[in-house]
Amino acid sequence: KDAIKFAKRAVELNAESQAGWANLAAAYSLTGDYENAVQAYRQTLELGEPAIPILLGLADAHLKLGNFQRAENVLNAIEREGGSPIARERMGLVLFKQRKFASAAEAYRDALEQQPNDTAAMNGLGISLMAIYLRDGEEDDKLRVEAISLWRRSLSLRPNQGSLIDLISRYTEE
Numbered sequence: 001k002d003a004i005k006f007a008k009r010a011v012e013l014n015a016e017s018q019a020g021w022a023n024l025a026a027a028y029s030l031t032g033d034y035e036n037a038v039q040a041y042r043q044t045l046e047l048g049e050p051a052i053p054i055l056l057g058l059a060d061a062h063l064k065l066g067n068f069q070r071a072e073n074v075l076n077a078i079e080r081e082g083g084s085p086i087a088r089e090r091m092g093l094v095l096f097k098q099r100k101f102a103s104a105a106e107a108y109r110d111a112l113e114q115q116p117n118d119t120a121a122m123n124g125l126g127i128s129l130m131a132i133y134l135r136d137g138e139e140d141d142k143l144r145v146e147a148i149s150l151w152r153r154s155l156s157l158r159p160n161q162g163s164l165i166d167l168i169s170r171y172t173e174e
Helices: 004-015 020-028 035-044 054-065 069-078 085-097 101-112 118-136 141-157 162-172
Strands: none
Touching: 004 020, 020 035, 020 054, 035 054, 054 069, 054 085, 069 085, 085 101, 085 118, 101 118, 118 141, 118 162, 141 162
16 A cells, blocks of 8 residues: 555656556555556556556456456457467456356467466366356366366466365366
8 A cells, every 4th residue: 555655656746657657557456446556557558558567457457347348358459469378368267257168268278378387277277168067067078177187287386276176176076
């Protein structure tokens, strides 16, 4: 919260500073004030080129607010700017939240192609595959097996993920 005070002062002193507005937006995001973060990110974008970190911050703020279509639009803008594996992983989450499980799985796969050890993308792909498996009446067991394999791989890279252990034990056949 102290950062907000200093970031506000910085933009008061130089209202044309893209970096100042970006810092203010990040500070708002860190405190959970996503409405003000969105406004500050928009001001940041008006002052200069749309840098990928700024767009990612704006997309995340929209995601936290439940503005999934706006988050998707911002992430598509990142694709037009050259893309980013983080943006593809975030796109997977946005699509999953909209219950577009197959499209979410595709976005997560794209992220993993770019960063094979991205545990967030592995976990998201696993959840998307499991959602498809459950939605379709547990017909295609390959989806369940792949999801569990992804979660196990994620655990091997980042062991402290208790929720994955629960999912694995819930969906592993005895």
